Amino acid sequence: MEAIKITNVSKSYGKIKALDNLSLSVNEGEIYGFIGPNGAGKSTTIRMLLNFLQLESGEISVLGFSPHKDDLKIKQFTGYVPSDTFMYSDMRVTELFKFTESFYKIKAEKRIKKLVEILDIDLSKKFEQLSFGNRKKISIACALIPTPKLLILDEPSNGLDPIIRTNLYNLLKEEQKNGTTIFFSSHVLHEVQKFCTRIGLIKDGKLIKEETAQEFANIGYRQVNFETSDNIDLSQIKGIANLAKLGENYQFMYSGNFNELIKILSNINVKSVHIEDPEPESVFMHYFK
Numbered sequence: 001m002e003a004i005k006i007t008n009v010s011k012s013y014g015k016i017k018a019l020d021n022l023s024l025s026v027n028e029g030e031i032y033g034f035i036g037p038n039g040a041g042k043s044t045t046i047r048m049l050l051n052f053l054q055l056e057s058g059e060i061s062v063l064g065f066s067p068h069k070d071d072l073k074i075k076q077f078t079g080y081v082p083s084d085t086f087m088y089s090d091m092r093v094t095e096l097f098k099f100t101e102s103f104y105k106i107k108a109e110k111r112i113k114k115l116v117e118i119l120d121i122d123l124s125k126k127f128e129q130l131s132f133g134n135r136k137k138i139s140i141a142c143a144l145i146p147t148p149k150l151l152i153l154d155e156p157s158n159g160l161d162p163i164i165r166t167n168l169y170n171l172l173k174e175e176q177k178n179g180t181t182i183f184f185s186s187h188v189l190h191e192v193q194k195f196c197t198r199i200g201l202i203k204d205g206k207l208i209k210e211e212t213a214q215e216f217a218n219i220g221y222r223q224v225n226f227e228t229s230d231n232i233d234l235s236q237i238k239g240i241a242n243l244a245k246l247g248e249n250y251q252f253m254y255s256g257n258f259n260e261l262i263k264i265l266s267n268i269n270v271k272s273v274h275i276e277d278p279e280p281e282s283v284f285m286h287y288f289k
Helices: 042-049 071-076 093-104 109-119 132-144 162-177 189-195 258-266 280-288
Strands: 002-013 016-027 031-035 057-062 078-081 150-154 181-185 198-203 206-212 222-228 240-246 249-254 270-276
Touching: 002 042, 002 181, 016 042, 016 057, 016 181, 016 198, 016 206, 031 042, 031 162, 031 189, 042 057, 042 150, 042 181, 071 078, 078 132, 093 132, 109 132, 109 162, 132 150, 132 162, 162 181, 162 189, 222 258, 258 270
Parallel strands: 031 181, 031 198, 078 150, 150 181
Antiparallel strands: 002 016, 002 057, 198 206, 222 249, 222 270, 240 249
């Protein structure tokens, strides 16, 4: 079953087209990474899934329901973490958790205790007293308290320290194993590649690439780094892109014949050489620069 299905959806803000005939689907139980530059249409897509915005054309299905017709049913089974976190500022964290329990009509004492430990949450403070990162942790916990069927995350790791970020990803993996579908919008590309099962790239409101996480970096290039004290000119070699030189270190993307590249390197004094798959950020720039 498809947890999310978007078919030929368009949305404009005046003369600006935020989504242009966008289509994508997310299978039940997978973690789908949704990435793109600022203004690409990521947040607009998420807001439409949750019926915060109305579409102009096309169709959207979330957990088999229409956001426009079945808004409450979708929210009953969906957890949402926005990129900017706003909650009742004068409530203490414990009160926010109790409010979440009452909203979903559940009792989740054990689950709340687990989330507090994993995310290192201070229960005593009011929401307005918390830093941005601590507010984000509260938002994540509130989204997870009801054990949602679908979890929609918009830049969830912003503001989190590395330890909590690792704990978050381990927690989300556990949720996936228990059947939760996760729609994950982020700019932390290296983590998206490791964490997600599939990745969709959106640009100017259109889905321009969709691959499994394993195939995401397969763009026909390899990342090459080598160090030499020799002064050489690589700019004319066929297949080199994004060439950069810092001191004795040369770095570039290469899609040419590696036998030819090895011949060139064999004629100079190479101190070290690394050839590997490109970093996710390099893949990102390949499509979006």
